[in-house]
Amino acid sequence: MIFHPFGKYILLLKAVFRRPEKWSIYRREIFREMDSIGVGSLWIISIISVFLGAVTTVQTAFQLVSDLIPKSVIGGIVRDSSILELSPTISAIVLAGKVGSSVSSQIGTMRVTEQIDALEIMGINSPGYLILPKIIGAVVTIPLLVIISIALSIFGGYLAGTLSGAVTPADFVNGLKSGFVPFTFTVSMVKSVIFAFIITTVSAYQGFYTEGGSLEVGIASTRAVVISCIMILVADYITAQLLL
Amino acid sequence: MIEIQDIHKIFGENHVLKGISAKFEAGMNNLIIGGSGSGKTTLLKCMVGLHEPDEGHVIYDGRDFTRMNFEERIEIRKEIGMLFQSSALFDSMTVEENIMFPLNMFTTQNKKDRMERVNFCLERVNLEGKNKLFPSELSGGMKKRVGIARAISMQPKYLFVDEPNSGLDPKTSIVIDELINEITDEYNITTVVVTHDMNSVMGIGENIVFLFNGQKEWEGSNKEIAHTDNKELNDFVFASKFTQAAKDKL
Numbered sequence A: 001m002i003f004h005p006f007g008k009y010i011l012l013l014k015a016v017f018r019r020p021e022k023w024s025i026y027r028r029e030i031f032r033e034m035d036s037i038g039v040g041s042l043w044i045i046s047i048i049s050v051f052l053g054a055v056t057t058v059q060t061a062f063q064l065v066s067d068l069i070p071k072s073v074i075g076g077i078v079r080d081s082s083i084l085e086l087s088p089t090i091s092a093i094v095l096a097g098k099v100g101s102s103v104s105s106q107i108g109t110m111r112v113t114e115q116i117d118a119l120e121i122m123g124i125n126s127p128g129y130l131i132l133p134k135i136i137g138a139v140v141t142i143p144l145l146v147i148i149s150i151a152l153s154i155f156g157g158y159l160a161g162t163l164s165g166a167v168t169p170a171d172f173v174n175g176l177k178s179g180f181v182p183f184t185f186t187v188s189m190v191k192s193v194i195f196a197f198i199i200t201t202v203s204a205y206q207g208f209y210t211e212g213g214s215l216e217v218g219i220a221s222t223r224a225v226v227i228s229c230i231m232i233l234v235a236d237y238i239t240a241q242l243l244l
Numbered sequence B: 001m002i003e004i005q006d007i008h009k010i011f012g013e014n015h016v017l018k019g020i021s022a023k024f025e026a027g028m029n030n031l032i033i034g035g036s037g038s039g040k041t042t043l044l045k046c047m048v049g050l051h052e053p054d055e056g057h058v059i060y061d062g063r064d065f066t067r068m069n070f071e072e073r074i075e076i077r078k079e080i081g082m083l084f085q086s087s088a089l090f091d092s093m094t095v096e097e098n099i100m101f102p103l104n105m106f107t108t109q110n111k112k113d114r115m116e117r118v119n120f121c122l123e124r125v126n127l128e129g130k131n132k133l134f135p136s137e138l139s140g141g142m143k144k145r146v147g148i149a150r151a152i153s154m155q156p157k158y159l160f161v162d163e164p165n166s167g168l169d170p171k172t173s174i175v176i177d178e179l180i181n182e183i184t185d186e187y188n189i190t191t192v193v194v195t196h197d198m199n200s201v202m203g204i205g206e207n208i209v210f211l212f213n214g215q216k217e218w219e220g221s222n223k224e225i226a227h228t229d230n231k232e233l234n235d236f237v238f239a240s241k242f243t244q245a246a247k248d249k250l
């Protein structure tokens, strides 16, 4: 049961990575996608990131009841959890909702209104033209969004910690600086790239094989989000297991 | 010339096409007619490879399309123009961008030449000056005409047209028929038109294939159709009392 869709997904990817008919047209599409995925998601990623950091600080402070542990630990915890898990994974889940559903409904609508057939008739490799720019756009911009998310999350943590008095600014900054393992950042970027690939390809697959009408387009886009989220968490676990 | 041999298409339990063979000559208006749901669109889509026929062959000037691989098919498709029943315009692009799209993708012409070609095609379908409108701002008939303009922008060798007249007023409808007729003659295109429209059948039908029950029930020209004694065809073409009376006068 599960092998048939998986095979179809692989075949679709094979078609996506055929040589483009004309690079200049693809390049323009890639910039368009980078704008819509990257710039278009900046706002929502920024807001959630500040709150992610803030919540982490408050909850860590709440759990640190022992006086033996210095408060500066909070800074380190906010930094590591933002980099390793919160920023890449929560951003990916939010983007699966925002970008995934739009990719799937856009391609699904083109399918049911025969626009994909029209591309095919012209002799255009429709999976390549429609999906490749989205994959590249996402794989480039989502890691950048995650970097911004990490910065804002730490900033949110700093803000919440100092405003609530849970930790002094100096302690927080001390914690931030001590014990940083650069490799965690690498892991974070690897995750972001994998998540970006999952979001766009899973959603494009759901849209590309939509059959029927507008009702089915809606169903496909819901399914795109649900499957993307599950795949993101599975991939999250696997990368953590393999890399850490 | 396009030749189809023994085309079968089955959707689940529904045996839509039960072995259809025909020849469509270049420079000729080839019409496929038949009742709603008789499989006209399905036959057209089998011919261009949007549906895989379950059996049979489609041969473009001696080249067997059904046996070709992806790259070979792409080459044939660059010679094909098609108007879809639903028009299938790219709704994120303006009229101009729709028509220019295949030119951008496959030609090395400069912007000015491409623009000229777009305007020429728009003029031919009586839509000059509508360049900047989006498909959502067009009426159904205008969409059809933009669809035709897009289909002819690359000067196809083979032109497939699915219901060019549905949703058009009689006058525009005749303009479109004449356009199809003209370009077919002018560039010696192999044109296949699916239609319900009896004006078109009588007006431009040089070679007519009548589908009934998944089979080719009748084949002939518009001159022959008036004198046919095929019952199914008669019932289909001269369905109304008005047309029946007109026929009796012939």
Ligand SMILES: Nc1ncnc2c1ncn2[C@@H]1O[C@H](COP(=O)(O)OP(=O)(O)OP(=O)(O)O)[C@@H](O)[C@H]1O
Residues within 6 Å of the ligand: B011, B014, B016, B034, B035, B036, B037, B038, B039, B040, B041, B042, B043, B085
């Ligand atoms: N993709 C599909 N999947 C399943 N059945 C289909 C599909 N496309 C068409 N059919 C069936 O094939 C039959 C013929 O459909 P088709 O669209 O070819 O008719 P048509 O002659 O073009 O009709 P109309 O004049 O109304 O456009 C119908 O019974 C339809 O239900």
Ligand SMILES: [Mg+2]
Residues within 6 Å of the ligand: B040, B041, B042, B085, B162
């Ligand atoms: Mg039809």
